[in-house]
Each structure stands twice: as C-alpha cells, then as structure tokens.
Amino acid sequence: MIQPVEKAIDSTFEFSTPVTANSPALQALFDFIALGAIERERDRILPYDVIDLIRRSKLGALRIPVAEGGGGANVRELFEVVIRLGDADPNVAHILRNHFFVTEQILRSARSDRYRRWLKAVVDGAIIGLAATELEAKRAGSGEVVSTKLTPDGDGYRLNGIKYYSTGSLFADLIYVRLLTPDGIVAIAIIPTNREGITLVDDWDGFGQRLTGSGTTTFTNVRVEADEVIKETDPDADNVPYKVVAHLILTAVNAGIIRSVLRDAKNLVLKRPRTFYHSVSEQASDDPLLQQTVGQLSANAFAAEAIVLAAADALDRLNLALSQGEEAKNAAALNASLLAAKAKLIVDDLTLRSATLLFEVGGASSTKTVYNLDRHWRNARTLSSHNPSHFKARAIGDYEINGTALPIGGFF
Template sequence: MNKIVSAPSLTTSEPLKIGSPELETLLNQIAEGASARERERVLPFEVIDLIRRARLGALRLPVSAGGAGSTIRDLFAFVIRLGEADANVAHILRNHFSVVERLVRTPKDEQSRDWQKAVAGGAIIGLATTELESPRVGNVTPGTTFTPDGNGDYLLNGTKYYSTGTLYSDYVLVRAADPSGATGATIIPIKREGIELVDDWDGLGQRLTATGTTHFHDVRVKRQEVVFDEPDSGYGVPYSNTFAQLFLTAVVAGIARATLRDATALIHSRKRTFYYAPTEIPTDDPLLQQTVGQIASGAFAAEAVVLAAAEALDVATDAFDAGAANAADAAHTAALLSAKAKIIADDFAIRGGSLLFDVGGASATKKVTNFDRHWRNARTLSSHNPTTYKARSIGQYEISGTPLPAKGFF
C-alpha cells in the first residue's frame, strides 16, 4: 500500500489555510492510501499525525489565539473534501471540532485557555460520552462519576462506548456526574493513568474510526479541569448538537464526491463493456453517462445543502456570541436546515454508492477494488440518528409549527 510520507512543508507555524496548495497536497496524500488502509485495516495514525502537524484542528480558533479564524462554512467545505479523501479520517475529527466549538473556541477561564493553547499547537481532542445503560428515553444523566477525593479534586470512574477518534487523540472529553447529580465534562490527557482504550468497533462501515470502548479506573481529575453544565453554555445551549450532526452529514457529502471520482475513473479504466452495450467504448455509452450524471448531481446536491446549513449555523453562532435577541430563533433555523440536509445528503450518497456498481458491473464488486466502502460508510453514518426521526420532526414543524427537539440529535 502507499505509505504516507511526512513532508517538511506541512510543519507550519500557523494552521494550513483552506484552499492553499499545501492543504491540497495533504488531501491528495490522504486520498491516495485511503482505500488500501481500509481494505487492509491499517489504522491511520500517520495521517492523523500529519493533520496534527498541520494544525488543522485549530481551523476554528481565532487568529489571535493561533488558529485560522475559519467560518463554519469554510470548515465544513474542508470536511467535505476530507471526507472525499478518507471518510474514516474525517469522522475521527468530528468530536475534536465539536469540543472545540463548545468549550475551547471562546475560553472563559485559565483552564479553557490552556486547552485552547493545546489545540492551537496541534492537539487533537477525542470524546467519551455515550453509555448503554440509559434507563429511559431522553435521559442524559451519565452513570460515569466524578467522586470527590477529599482534597478538592475528583476520581473519575465509568465506561463509555462509541468513543470515535479517541484512540488517535491527545486529550479526551468525558461526561460524568458528581454525587449530587450535577453533570459536567472534563478534558484530560489521554495518557493519564487509569484510562483504558479498547478498539472494539466492528461496524460494517467506518471501520478505522476506532469507535470503541473507553474505561476510566480511578482517573485523577483536578477541580479546574471540570466544567459543570450551565443553562447558557456548553451542553446547556439549545441545539448545541447541531454542529456535530451537520459534521457527519458533511462527511457523507464527501463520500458522495468520492463515489463520483471513482465512477469516472472506473469508466476510463474499462477495457471492455457489456456485450449488449450500445457502444464499443464505455466512455461513449449513453447509459453509463446517464448513471455518472445521476451520481454527479447527487454529489452536488449533498454538498450544496450542507454548505447552506453551515451558513445558517454561522449566523446562529455569531448571534449567540453577540448575545443577540434572535439567537434562539437562529439556532432553530440552523437545526432545521441541518436536519433537512441530512435527509438529502444521506439519500444521494447511499444511492450513489449503489449506482457505482452499475458503472462497472460484477468486476467492480471484487474486494481489491473496495468500491463497496462508499455505500458501507454512507450507510453507517446515516444510521447515526436515522433520517426517519429527522423527517418526522421536520414534518411536525412544517404542518403545525412545532419546534424541533432542542437537545439530542438535532
């Protein structure tokens, strides 16, 4: 397989600029080995290290804090391109950018500023929040605990599942509750004693995201490292999950682009065609041209709706940062557009992944081609928070004006 080579030009004093030649070089490097990595199950540590050295995790930090000062729209345009290059790598970074957006981009205390400095220097943050023992629908109180150690700090204990990207990260954000039931989060170094990472994700798609189990055994956490929930910050903000949801949809849009790339390359590489084909040369076949046209149109639509929703999320974020009176309405609009974008992007990406085999026929199903990864990856990502729930809530809003749920998967 192709080995990623760390180019000296990718070590930068500031994050690579979106659209820069250096970033294009990096994306091309990532894309070149993506299929082989997934087929042979080679975890992309080298790729994540390139991203760390290029300081791409600081894209949303202000320039004054050592970041690139990118808008959300710019970030998601990059995520789409990264998803096209390697959907696993793009997904790995989802939790990092979500944590940065909530707790790091605009720090409120010295501890937050320390986290911001770490991200500006290239650090990647993973996430460990999901548990399987939730006793009722809508319950968000974690079973993982912050237990006072008697000296003003805490011992962290519990088990989290679906810790996407944490295996590759420098820090991990963990959600837990103290004995009073107060919920909060901490960001701690991944190498701190008592943290156990298990790469046990066995999904049919997104196989290299290390979406596995994380155990915490009496992990020492300083009091200043804990941010307890407040109504107007972090996890207490209505529609605070919209960013994370749209991020997944951006990765799906990237998969649609990758499917188009492979479909056109496949037609050009074909040396023969179906015996009943209307033309001798595959590139001249009007049926294959039509199929590629369908894939291309779907990829365009998926990207367009993601970027439109990202623009709405920019408006909502700016309104929230400014304390504007319309911030709640803007947040709902962004959540609504993001939900609609998911339905469109998921449909086109999954359909495009299937149409790819109409371009190449049975030979395109050989394991060496690994073309099935596009359908598998899109189908897996779509299964995160099914479109049926999104469509139902959108319908409720359009018919009766019922707002979307303010927490959870919106």
C-alpha cells in the first residue's frame, strides 16, 4: 500500500537548499512522485500534495542563478529534468510548463525591482500558472485578447474577463495573465492567485492530462497594481520574438512518457506468466519478437531525448546571443524555434507509436483498467494536440522552400 502523501512528505524529504539538476534529493523526489502517479491518474486525484512538495524542494527555481538563490541550471539541464519528471508523472511535468516558461522570460528580462521580486518569490517556492486563451478569439494561438480587460482604478486597475485552458493555475501562487490595457494594447500581468475576485475551476474534461488543472479562470473586478502590468514597450520586458520554451516542454514531457512506456514494457515481459502457444520461446523474456519490441522502445526513448536536448542546446545558444546585438539574437531565436518545431514533429510521432507498441508485449490482459496502461497514449495524444503537427510541418516547409519567417505567436 502506498504511504499517505502527507506522512511521506513529513518523514522522508528535507530540502535545506534548492534541488539541483543532478542532486540525489531530486531523484528521490521524482521516485516518490512516480510512486503514486498511476493511482492519481486512474482515480483523478489532483496532485496538490505533490505540488506542495515541489514548492518545498524549490524545483521551480532550477534555472535561477545560484547567486540569486536558485539551482543554477542551464537550459539543457532544465530539459533533462523535465524529461525525467515527465517519466515520473506527465501531469505534474505539464503543471510546471507555464512556470518554467514564465521564469525563463523573467530571467531574460532586465533585473528591475518587479522582476527581482518575482524571482525572489520563485526562489521561495512560488509556482506560476498562466491564463492566456480566450475562446472568443478567432485564431487559436494568435495571442488575440478579446474580453480580458483592465479598467483604471486610482493608481492601478481592475481586471475582468474569462480565460480557458489555464494549465497549472489551479496549483499556482502567481498567475501570468494576457490582457488588454485601457488603451487597447495587449499586455501581461503577473498577480497572486489568491487575490479577491479570481476564481479557478477544474473543468478540464479531456481524455488525457486530466490532472493538470487546465480549466477556466474568471477575473471579477480583480485589483491589479500598475507595476504588475508588463507592456511590450517596457524597458524591462523580454523582447525575444519566439516563445520556444513553453512548447518544447510539451515535447520533453512526451519524451519522458516514452521512458515510462519502456519501463512498463520491460515489467510486462518479465512478469508475464505465459506466452502464446505458437511463440518460439517458452518464456516471454526469451521471445525474440518481444525482445525486438522492447529494443525498439529503448531506441525510441534514446532518440526522443537526444532530439529534445539538441533543441534545448539551441536555447542555451540563444541566451548567449542576447548580449550580441539584435541581429544575433533574432537569428538564434529563429534557429531555436525551428529546432523545437522539428523536435515536436518527430518526438510526438515516436511517443504515440511507442504507446501503441507497449501492448504488443503485454497481450490482451494488459488492457485491464487496473493497469491503466492506456494513460500513456491518452496523455501523449493530448500533449501532441497542442499546435497540431501538420501546421508545424507546413510552416517548416514554407521556411525551407521560400524563406518565409516562422510564426511568432502561440509558443511557436
């Protein structure tokens, strides 16, 4: 029987400093998260306690420099960690997607007082969610804002509107909101989720990634301070044209799912009590066809991880280019976006095929609900449906043939 989460947190984990990418404490944390992942997913148990544990570990500060209280990881190390967390529980990894995306934007921005304040909150354990999507917008991912608007209120504002697909916000301490200023300009605000007038609803009913809190967020006359609003023209704003991190994280979570599929496949073969009468081997573990299938899954996991990390390396190069002038920055950002898009096309396909291959080693009994092995395909299919691959492939092809610039909205 799995130990209750509260007891495990109190008796097992002590985090005196933020976890680092290669620390034993981080691996122990991921092992614990994996322990209850199947039951949480099957029984729809929202991982509040797991996220509280992540707060205590300061995992969210992984990319913040050590001198500022964080883990000091580079982008490649961040994505190695996301793959491992996606292996342990893709729902939890997805919850943190927008946190790492927003934190990366803050790190790339000038260290103004408000950015230092937000970084300090992350170092202290705060998790950041996102509220960007409006169903009234005619083109998904365009960044269009229709109804979420600020109105003047003394030296600040009041915010009203409704957002959907607010992944991670149900568990977050701060929320990154895309909105319209009183003069009709699209801007961002970062505000506490416990502020009066914010309502977070767990109404995501997709067949996969069901525990990510990707539901509706309503803002009703919410107070917003002037220095919580970020405009593109602000001197401390992140002005990198491509927002690659958010989407590459989804690809990294899918790479993690393949690792989990591989582990389940090996367990199925090793624990399989019988095989088919026309198999060439008495034991499943000696069956060359099952060995071949597991070998293919192992290769898929390796390839997916290598592809994601190659795209992550491009993001590290982008960070180096930020100080080398506008032309170098834009070229590096374009390359990072291009590699992330290519990575998605290949890794999504590998993940979906791997989730199906899993059942080739398990037989009909592996489809029992108690095993919940269909979660891999459901979760991978849901993750892959963000910015569908055919649109990505078309944009890549148009760039390769005609030199057409890649889209800059929708986390491309």
